[in-house]
Amino acid sequence: MKKVLMSFAIGAAVVMTAGAASAQTTLEQVKKRGTLQCGSNTGLAGFGVPDAQGNWSGLDVDYCRAMAAAIFNDPTKVKFVPLSSKDRFTALQSGEVDVLVRNTTWTMSRDTSLGLEFGPVNYYDGQGFMVRKKLKIASAMELSGASVCTQQGTTTELNLADFFRANKLKYEVVTFATSDETIKAYDAGRCDAFTTDASGLYSERLRLTAPDDHIVLPEIISKEPLGPATRHGDNQWFDLVKWTHYVMLTAEELGVTKANADEMAKTSTNPDVKRLLGTEGNFGEAIGLTKDFGIQIIKHVGNYGESFERNVGAGSRLKVARGVNALWTKGGLQYAPPIR
Amino acid sequence: MSSVDARPGSAASVEKPRVAFWNDPEKRGYIFQAVLLAAVVYFVYSAADNALANLQKQKIASGFGFWNNTAGFDIGQRLIPYETTSTYGRAFWVGLLNTLLVAGVGIFFATILGFIIGIARLSKNWLVQKLATIYVEAIRNTPLLLQLLFWYNAVLKALPEVRDSLAIPGGLFLNTRGLFVPEPSFGPSFSWVLYALGAGILGYFGFSRWAKARQAATGQIAPLGLAALGLIVVFPVLVYFLAGSPLSFSVPELGRFNIRGGVQVYPEFVALVVGLTIYTAAFIAEAVRAGIQAVSKGQTEAAYALGLRPGPTLDLVVIPQAMRVIIPPLTSNYLNLTKNSSLAVAIGYPDLVQVFTGTVLNQTGQALEVVAITMLVYLTISLSTSLFMNWYNARKALVER
Numbered sequence: 114m115k116k117v118l119m120s121f122a123i124g125a126a127v128v129m130t131a132g133a134a135s136a137q138t139t140l141e142q143v144k145k146r147g148t149l150q151c152g153s154n155t156g157l158a159g160f161g162v163p164d165a166q167g168n169w170s171g172l173d174v175d176y177c178r179a180m181a182a183a184i185f186n187d188p189t190k191v192k193f194v195p196l197s198s199k200d201r202f203t204a205l206q207s208g209e210v211d212v213l214v215r216n217t218t219w220t221m222s223r224d225t226s227l228g229l230e231f232g233p234v235n236y237y238d239g240q241g242f243m244v245r246k247k248l249k250i251a252s253a254m255e256l257s258g259a260s261v262c263t264q265q266g267t268t269t270e271l272n273l274a275d276f277f278r279a280n281k282l283k284y285e286v287v288t289f290a291t292s293d294e295t296i297k298a299y300d301a302g303r304c305d306a307f308t309t310d311a312s313g314l315y316s317e318r319l320r321l322t323a324p325d326d327h328i329v330l331p332e333i334i335s336k337e338p339l340g341p342a343t344r345h346g347d348n349q350w351f352d353l354v355k356w357t358h359y360v361m362l363t364a365e366e367l368g369v370t371k372a373n374a375d376e377m378a379k380t381s382t383n384p385d386v387k388r389l390l391g392t393e394g395n396f397g398e399a400i401g402l403t404k405d406f407g408i409q410i411i412k413h414v415g416n417y418g419e420s421f422e423r424n425v426g427a428g429s430r431l432k433v434a435r436g437v438n439a440l441w442t443k444g445g446l447q448y449a450p451p452i453r
Numbered sequence: 454m455s456s457v458d459a460r461p462g463s464a465a466s467v468e469k470p471r472v473a474f475w476n477d478p479e480k481r482g483y484i485f486q487a488v489l490l491a492a493v494v495y496f497v498y499s500a501a502d503n504a505l506a507n508l509q510k511q512k513i514a515s516g517f518g519f520w521n522n523t524a525g526f527d528i529g530q531r532l533i534p535y536e537t538t539s540t541y542g543r544a545f546w547v548g549l550l551n552t553l554l555v556a557g558v559g560i561f562f563a564t565i566l567g568f569i570i571g572i573a574r575l576s577k578n579w580l581v582q583k584l585a586t587i588y589v590e591a592i593r594n595t596p597l598l599l600q601l602l603f604w605y606n607a608v609l610k611a612l613p614e615v616r617d618s619l620a621i622p623g624g625l626f627l628n629t630r631g632l633f634v635p636e637p638s639f640g641p642s643f644s645w646v647l648y649a650l651g652a653g654i655l656g657y658f659g660f661s662r663w664a665k666a667r668q669a670a671t672g673q674i675a676p677l678g679l680a681a682l683g684l685i686v687v688f689p690v691l692v693y694f695l696a697g698s699p700l701s702f703s704v705p706e707l708g709r710f711n712i713r714g715g716v717q718v719y720p721e722f723v724a725l726v727v728g729l730t731i732y733t734a735a736f737i738a739e740a741v742r743a744g745i746q747a748v749s750k751g752q753t754e755a756a757y758a759l760g761l762r763p764g765p766t767l768d769l770v771v772i773p774q775a776m777r778v779i780i781p782p783l784t785s786n787y788l789n790l791t792k793n794s795s796l797a798v799a800i801g802y803p804d805l806v807q808v809f810t811g812t813v814l815n816q817t818g819q820a821l822e823v824v825a826i827t828m829l830v831y832l833t834i835s836l837s838t839s840l841f842m843n844w845y846n847a848r849k850a851l852v853e854r
């Protein structure tokens with residue numbers, strides 16, 4: 114009996130103090146732990162995928178590496194936690210990860226009722242369809258009566274329903290919990306079409322037994338602004354997340370690269386470059402970092418353009434064009450507020 | 454337990470010693486119970502309160518208001534009307550019914566297969582007995598999830614595409630979308646057939662009661678099988694024709710992408726039923742074998758000595774006694790099958806867990822509420838199955854005279 118009461122007392126104490134522990138800011142927790150816990154994809158080439166040795170790479174992975182570089186001056190101090198679409202928000206809410214960078218679409222309900230905060234969009238995307246060539250379909254409007262494989266817990270699932278409803282087309286949906294199962298079922302012929310973000314289509318296509326037998330249809334049926342998410346309420350941490358991306362964008366705009374960052378820090382007389390690289394002013398302090406957090410990011414990870422080309426652009430298997438993800442100065446949507 | 458005798462009212466309690474209440478084991482027991490209860494209540498209350506406060510602080514929605522919000526997603530297999538514009542609550546019912554369907558069908562087939570295999574394990578035929586043993590060992594010792602994935606992929610790989618659908622005589626089609634069977638549509642006078650069937654079943658029960666009583670009194674055996682055939686099969690069929698065959702089928706037709714008309718049996722459903730049936734049947738077989746072996750050999754020998762042939766011996770002597778041993782493990786296998794059906798997630802079958810704790814949880818973000826509801830549902834299903842089986846067990850239990 115005494116033991117039972119004891120364990121209840123302990124249990125109660127745990128529940129009670131759980132609130133107190135989270136009084137520490139996220140940055141303090143990360144620094145104390147020595148690593149950043151980054152919620153990542155289970156494996157999506159170009160965005161977040163581990164190789165055979167367990168080394169992660171991708172555009173979203175670079176985002177977390179850049180944060181680690183800013184905090185620890187060491188881009189390897191990240192633990193990537195692979196999360197399926199349906200588990201990702203619970204993992205973030207419960208504190209299992211510090212930040213979620215996992216091709217996650219910024220929507221109003223996620224922003225306002227899941228207790229999340231969305232940072233800057235690091236990839237502007239939209240949803241598309243992939244079908245077998247031999248079906249001889251040229252447009253998504255010809256998909257009436259088709260069966261479509263998709264992944265659960267995504268905006269994809271909702272857009273799909275909207276698209277067929279709005280166009281008064283009939284379809285049958287088959288929903289799976291993980292991307293592996295979804296693409297396998299499509300490959301096995303369970304569905305006529307496979308749908309997800311266009312970026313995802315290109316990288317999932319590479320996993321099919323015969324990628325060349327499939328085409329991506331031209332329609333883009335939704336807006337998918339993909340960006341990092343953090344827990345609501347820790348504003349300093351949220352600022353750190355935001356400015357990591359803005360530093361990478363500003364670097365691209367100013368022509369600062371992984372290779373020339375040190376050189377630029379020494380020689381540049383451009384005040385914008387000096388502020389970016391921390392040789393003038395102390396902008397890191399307000400977000401709990403040192404003043405050279407900017408140059409640390411660029412030296413270890415590179416600017417946004419470099420990361421893009423390396424992971425999804427010309428330097429990768431995906432060969433995605435910059436398109437709307439080009440800098441605003443080049444007709445794209447990527448635009449960083451000034452560092453000053 | 455000397456305190457039992459000291460209870461007021463019992464014969465020995467005339468001289469109850471006066472002790473301080475904290476030294477009275479009985480009263481002390483009540484106090485401990487009360488303290489424990491208070492602690493549990495406080496614990497549950499404070500945990501819920503703490504959770505709610507944390508949710509509010511983190512700006513995470515809470516409460517059950519989401520139930521009536523528009524779901525916005527689609528579900529493949531549904532037994533009740535459901536559309537994109539239906540509510541999350543409706544999605545819950547669709548998922549729950551899919552769970553119950555797969556559990557019900559699975560239990561039905563697993564019981565039949567399990568009894569066959571269990572009896573086969575005791576067969577005197579060497580080959581049959583060995584095959585049954587291999588089946589049980591192989592199935593019980595591999596993970597169910599693996600088996601489900603195997604069945605799903607095996608089923609899918611083997612099926613032809615929609616355009617090359619396999620036409621099965623009788624208006625059936627088989628392809629990667631599943632099995633399409635003619636959809637029955639019942640005329641108004643079909644209810645007569647149902648009444649006839651009901652009357653037939655009642656009649657049969659009445660007859661078998663009478664037959665039993667007569668057998669007990671006179672030893673005469675009535676032709677029960679013949680009566681069953683006549684009352685439950687021939688009689689309703691006769692009524693069916695008399696009512697003018699009030700049943701027609703709309704046969705599925707091959708379209709561009711899919712098949713129009715008919716009822717669609719999804720491959721996910723088939724794979725799940727097959728997987729659960731085969732897996733659970735192995736466990737049921739073991740329960741059946743154990744039950745039969747628990748009936749001592751002497752019982753069989755005694756029956757033979759009385760001149761009963763092997764068939765009636767099994768029917769009248771062995772199985773009724775074996776059932777008492779079989780029913781409790783059978784119950785837990787039914788419960789396992791129901792709970793295991795939640796592995797549906799892996800093969801895209803929209804059961805309760807897939808629809809509700811999958812999509813609904815993610816779209817609403819209300820993990821606590823959704824998981825609590827789901828747990829409650831499984832608890833209810835499990836408890837009602839147990840209650841039913843306990844009642845059945847009590848009926849079958851040895852009536853000692």
Ligand SMILES: N[C@@H](CCC(=O)N[C@@H](CS)C(=O)NCC(=O)O)C(=O)O
Nearest residue numbers: 155197198217218267268292309313
């Ligand atoms: N952007 C959409 C979809 C994101 C998503 O989960 N896409 C899938 C299909 S490409 C994926 O990344 N799956 C990989 C995984 O589950 O690890 C969302 O935020 O809901």
